[in-house]
Amino acid sequence: MEMTAGYDYNIFNTTFPFEDFPDDDEPCNLDPNPMEVTAQAFIHSIICALGLIGNTLVIFTYIFYKRTKTMTDVYLFNVAVADLIFVMALPFITYNEQHNWKMGPVACKILRSSYSINLYSGMLLLACISGDRYIAIVQARRSFGARSRALLYSRLICSAVWVFAMALTLPTLIYTENFEDVSLAGRATMMCQLSFSATETAKLMKVLVPSLQMAIGFLLPLSVMVFCYSSIIFTLLRAQSSQRHKAVRVVLAVVVVFVVCHLPYNVALLTHTVDLFKERNCMPEKIKMQALTISRAIAYLHCCVNPILYAFIGVKFRSHFQQIMVDLWCFSKKYIYSARSSRGTSDICISGLKPSDGSNNMSSFSA
Template sequence: MENDTTSDYQYDDIQYVMPCEMTNSDMVERSLRFYIHSVICILGFIGNILVIITYAFYKKTKSMTDVYLLNMAIADMIFVVALPLIIYNEYNHWDMGAVACKILRGAYSVNLYSGMLLLACISTDRYIAIVLARRSFRLRSRILLYGRIVCATVWSLALFLSIPTVIYYDRYVPSNDFVGLPDYENNSLIPDESSETDVVCDFKFSDSATAHKMKTLVPSTQLAVGFFLPLLVMGFCYTAVIITLLRANFQKHKAVRVVLAVVAVFIACHLPYNVTLLYNTIVLFKTKLCGEVDTTQLAKTVTETVAYLHCCLNPLLYGFIGVRFRNHFRKIIADLWCMGKRVLNNRGFSRATSEFYISNNRRSVDGYSNENASSFTM
């Protein structure tokens, strides 16, 4: 049947099914991988490594928001390192093996859950700092004492939710039962040898019951924990923050714009992909025309790329938007410039001198910083 999900060959009560050709989605996916994903990896790596360097050498984590920002930068770094390896393997038939398939797909899943949960934690900390300002010092001091426990809980939950991905993702060649041409003389399919190179890293199940269960459970968990939960927390916390700021003086209106920008970017990046994922989950086991399958896959590919952009924007929205964090960033650029000049002038830059120089810079920056101040100032 034209434009059906599959092409059927019928012979003596044996039906062989040919898969749909994903012409449009495959073409767009190849272009996105080469161009857009490369830009995402470069910008995401630069932005997040600067955040990590800032906290490692120039700025101590003085508040829970700082702790969350550092952990979120680490989570995004895991993603921008894993993404080019995933792209490489997809182009080279996953020649790094089944272990790499599980690790890389698992790394993406861990980043997804940990990043989203940390965004919810940041919004909660902002709510305590602004809405509960009278009690915020005591509350946030207590939370800071247990900061490592909070972050450890987030990472543990992310790892736990990623277990199905690690277990059921595998490297394999799709079965030839669904790829080939009919051999009418032998009442069988002639294997399509070209498909032997079409190695994939995807879900692989031993029985249909497990397949049905996990292919519903995994995207449903991703929607619930990886999008709707942080969206609800951010919506509640930032709505209360905006109401509180609007009751304050006029100078706080800039902070309202910052909050609106944070929420708008989150929704713009993640809502399209999660709507597509929700639709795909609902119609997953329904018969679809080939054109519909291609369009759905195309939408999923494009919206997933838009969601990837968030790892590049996180350092801008949550780090460099703060005045004190920008000052630390300027010191990094100045130090790198000075170190470059020293190298060009063939002057030795001993380890002791380097440590003394960085230590002095840290003291010079922290000297005017409030010990309890957060990078994400409003």
């Protein structure tokens, strides 16, 4: 059974042999056709460009304009950092998959681990956001005094999330190897996949890695979000507060989009994991691999969707983005106009960076 780097095999395909396909007279070739490879590269390029611009703007806004005033702000800042790490790695992943992993074994391990870190940290941070919103809205009276130390708590929690995400990524980091694979057609290609020397280790990891991704990277955060947001909606319906509805709308939209992006991939991954040690026919396996590729691309979309949600739903965040555009225009004028007009332009640009006494002091995601 011929394997290539066209699909994302780092989670579920290894040097451990796959089952035979008894109903087929010829070996099963899962190579993607050139059109699929081109389409995948095009989609990844769009995701990378939008994610890079959007998440950079979010980070830039928090550092220079908005500041992190609440626990949710700290969490969303870290989500943007996690997304930015992955979108910066994505073009290198695409390039290496199409050019036999020329960047070597170190790049192989780091790039293959980038999605895992992004997934675990991003989903767990969104679960933390839902927990913070639950405490702020449902437990508002009880948590009033404790939230004065919110920034310290949130930074400690974020540090713990990052350490936990890195720990969960260790199997991928340790067992991913860069090696030469000779196909049935006699073509030698460099692969970057999970690789094991012992059969028992291969069997364990082929189930453990996707199971951890589904359980801790998806089902656990989803359960926390469902509980927290169900309680929040119930509280808001009783309170009839339009202001609180606006406050939770941004975070709720971010979580819903994240779940929609990752649910298809986790369902496809679950189906593949269940069938790992069964006999499979070639055509259903090809369809399954195509479904995994498509759902993987949908999962990647979350990296560029979150900043769009901030811009179009969060009123205060949208105003900060607009201020960034104004300041960038001002700074460009500074180098175009003469020295006589540069003083006034510089003053306008600097004033945009200063927090006002009004909306800049309030979080756009706070109740």
